[in-house]
Amino acid sequence: MDGSSASEQTPWWVVCLCAAWCGVCREWQPTFSAQARANPHLRFAWVDVEDEDDAMGEVDIETFPTLMVARGEEVLFLGPIPPSSTQFTRLLATLQAQPRPAPGVDAEANALFHRLRPQVLPQTAV
Structure with a gap:
């Protein structure tokens, strides 16, 4: 399984951007x-957007929960997700199989990932 070992060498991040006041986020946690x-080969982090207001920059999260999924240094997905285990599993499988970011992922998503990563992500694993 050559592709599997390459995937294991590239770090993956699955980041939930949420707010402490959000009932849907608390239910989805x-x-x-x-x-x-279930996915120990991926790194998961739960980030309260209000606690990280400076790092959020111009990114405005309008719908919770919102996920950011990155492979290496590149964000593949940034967007809201229905609080469904089945859809979450499907999204992760799809992203791990695709070679490029999802359509609509812009440079600001990558900038957000780079701002959050040194401050929050290393010590915020779930």
């Missing part, structure tokens, strides 16, 4: 944590 346990 166990599903997010379950995905983290």
Whole structure:
């Protein structure tokens, strides 16, 4: 399985951008944590956007939960996700199989990832 070893060498991040006041986020957190346990080869982080207001920059999260999925240094997906375990599993599988970012992922998504990563992500694993 040559592709698998290459994938293991490239770090993956699955970041939930949420808010402490959001009831949907609180309800979805166990599903997010379950995905983290089911995918130990991926790095998961739960980030409160209000706590990280400076790092968020011009990115305005309008719908919760919002996911950011990055492979290496490149964001493949940034957008809202329905709080469904099935759709979350499907999204992760699809992203791991695709070679390029999803349509609509812009430079600001990558800039956000780079701002969050040194401050929050290394110590915020689920």
